[in-house]
Amino acid sequence: MPLPLVWLIKVVLIYGGLITVAAAMSLAERKVSAWIQWRVGPNRVGPWGLLQPVADGVKFIFKEELVPEGANQTLFRLAPILSAVPPMLAVAVIPFAGEVSIGGHVTTLSIADLDISTLYVVAIGGLGIYGVILGGWSSNSKYSLLGGLRASAQMVSYELSLLLSILVVVVLSGTLDLRQIVNDQAGPIFAWNIFALPVGPIAFLLFVIATFAETNRHPFDFAECEPELVGGFHTEYSSMKFALFFLGEYCAMTVMACLTTVFFLGGGNIPWWPDAPWLLELTCFLSKMGFFLFLFLWVRWTLPRFRFDQLMALGWKVMLPIAIANVFVTGALLSLGWFA
Amino acid sequence: MNEYIGIAVSFLLAGGVAGAMVFLGSTLGKKNPTPEKLAPFECGKEPFAIPMGRLAIKFYLTAILFILFDVELVFLYPWAVVYRSLGFLGLTEMGIFLVVLMVGYIYAWRNGALDWN
Numbered sequence: 001m002p003l004p005l006v007w008l009i010k011v012v013l014i015y016g017g018l019i020t021v022a023a024a025m026s027l028a029e030r031k032v033s034a035w036i037q038w039r040v041g042p043n044r045v046g047p048w049g050l051l052q053p054v055a056d057g058v059k060f061i062f063k064e065e066l067v068p069e070g071a072n073q074t075l076f077r078l079a080p081i082l083s084a085v086p087p088m089l090a091v092a093v094i095p096f097a098g099e100v101s102i103g104g105h106v107t108t109l110s111i112a113d114l115d116i117s118t119l120y121v122v123a124i125g126g127l128g129i130y131g132v133i134l135g136g137w138s139s140n141s142k143y144s145l146l147g148g149l150r151a152s153a154q155m156v157s158y159e160l161s162l163l164l165s166i167l168v169v170v171v172l173s174g175t176l177d178l179r180q181i182v183n184d185q186a187g188p189i190f191a192w193n194i195f196a197l198p199v200g201p202i203a204f205l206l207f208v209i210a211t212f213a214e215t216n217r218h219p220f221d222f223a224e225c226e227p228e229l230v231g232g233f234h235t236e237y238s239s240m241k242f243a244l245f246f247l248g249e250y251c252a253m254t255v256m257a258c259l260t261t262v263f264f265l266g267g268g269n270i271p272w273w274p275d276a277p278w279l280l281e282l283t284c285f286l287s288k289m290g291f292f293l294f295l296f297l298w299v300r301w302t303l304p305r306f307r308f309d310q311l312m313a314l315g316w317k318v319m320l321p322i323a324i325a326n327v328f329v330t331g332a333l334l335s336l337g338w339f340a
Numbered sequence: 341m342n343e344y345i346g347i348a349v350s351f352l353l354a355g356g357v358a359g360a361m362v363f364l365g366s367t368l369g370k371k372n373p374t375p376e377k378l379a380p381f382e383c384g385k386e387p388f389a390i391p392m393g394r395l396a397i398k399f400y401l402t403a404i405l406f407i408l409f410d411v412e413l414v415f416l417y418p419w420a421v422v423y424r425s426l427g428f429l430g431l432t433e434m435g436i437f438l439v440v441l442m443v444g445y446i447y448a449w450r451n452g453a454l455d456w457n
Contacts, residue, residue: 007345007346007349008349010346011346011349011350011353015350015353015354015357019357060365061364061365061368061369062368062369062370063365063369064369064370064371064372065365065366065369065371066373066377066378067378068378068379068380068381069375069378069379069380070380071380077362077366080358080362081355081358081359081362084354084358085351085354085355085358088350088353088354088357088358089347089350089351089354091350092346092347092350111346111347111349111350112343112344112346112347112350113343114343114344114347119417120347139380140380141380141381141382142380142382143381144380149395149396149399152399152403153398153399153402153403156402156403156406156410157402157406159406159410160406160409160410160413163410163413164413164416167413167416167417167420170417170420170421171420171423174420174421174422174423174424175421176417176421230381230383235381236380236381239365239366239369240361240362240364240365240366240369241362241365243361243365244358244361244362247358247361308456309455309456309457312402312454312456313454313455313456316405316454317449317454320409320445321445324438324441324442327416327420328434328435328438331423331430331431331434332431334423334424335427335428335430335431
């Protein structure tokens with residue numbers, strides 16, 4: 001089998017998987033919320049409502065598309081694409097499992113193994129904010145504009161804590177390569193970065209909180225915030241463009257769940273079994289990822305929403321100083337030989 | 341270099357899927373615009389005042405502060421990668437760098453740049 005074909009198979013597999021997870025999340029969001037609130041949830045389309053995402057997709061395609069009066073035509077159409085593409089690109093460097101054999105070629109189960117994949121994922125993931133800002137700005141609506149502005153302020157504020165908590169992992173592993181970061185955590189469960197006491201759990205907590213803010217999820221969903229801003233940045237969006245914002249959000253959640261797994265929970269590593277078969281590693285990775293995806297939904301239906309000034313205070317006055325101190329302590333402990 | 345071909349293919353695929361979805365939605369959906377439908381949503385009232393007016397200065401201030409801290413992070417990443425070979429010297433230097441940064445942070449805090457009230 002020629003090498004380009006092997007790549008194509010990997011690309012199709014990983015993107016097919018990502019789109020499937022995103023579609024499944026749109027159903028899981030409603031099913032889990034129904035379960036937590038003692039309701040039934042969607043149960044008409046297919047068994048257990050399983051075909052609901054397909055029905056939704058078809059419906060979205062044939063819905064009337066509106067571009068509000070006075071909106072910036074180009075940017076209004078570009079914004080949903082800009083919000084969906086970056087998280088899909090970021091998934092390209094996630095190391096899902098170790099070496100696999102496809103058609104005689106031994107290859108790794110990720111689309112690209114870059115030396116700088118941490119920087120890549122952070123840089124590309126950060127671009128997703130443009131879709132939200134431009135969508136809010138180009139709609140010619142007050143609610144959209146406010147939603148977009150809030151999203152921008154919130155995402156840049158929590159980006160700092162996110163990057164600083166990743167920095168702890170980079171200091172511990174001494175590399176920016178996600179695959180090497182995963183390999184570094186092989187062996188006993190204590191090799192996972194979350195157990196790198198005392199800094200690991202703090203970095204993990206900061207990272208998880210920051211991912212909620214970065215993906216505009218509850219309790220930090222100020223970009224939409226339906227009691228105040230109608231629908232926030234996507235108030236004026238309809239049909240498939242509306243769906244793309246959600247595809248982008250679910251893909252971003254998936255990427256963040258993958259990154260949490262890679263940085264802190266040892267990726268696909270199974271504790272005390274470094275040479276596990278790749279299928280088991282992949283299953284292990286996906287179940288860790290699935291837990292964090294479930295956490296997004298669980299938190300949404302458990303915690304009340306913050307106020308915007310509380311959100312900014314938490315980001316700038318609490319998380320930022322802790323994150324900076326955490327990085328310094330990591331460095332100090334490392335040079336004292338604590339993590340040897 | 342080969343690895344970046346994978347990135348390029350992903351870019352084409354992701355852009356293609358997203359572009360096709362927007363294109364399909366705008367061609368297959370029916371079109372029946374009326375002035376009421378096209379007006380920006382305003383809870384049932386006639387829209388008044390365009391939304392491109394003045395904005396709270398806080399958003400601007402937050403963006404400026406973000407730039408400062410983000411540039412600092414750009415310096416921290418290479419330091420983190422080679423930290424093991426820098427040893428104690430690297431720690432001291434980064435300590436001085438962070439102290440200078442923290443002085444600026446405390447200054448901004450005491451001047452109320454981080455308050456949203």
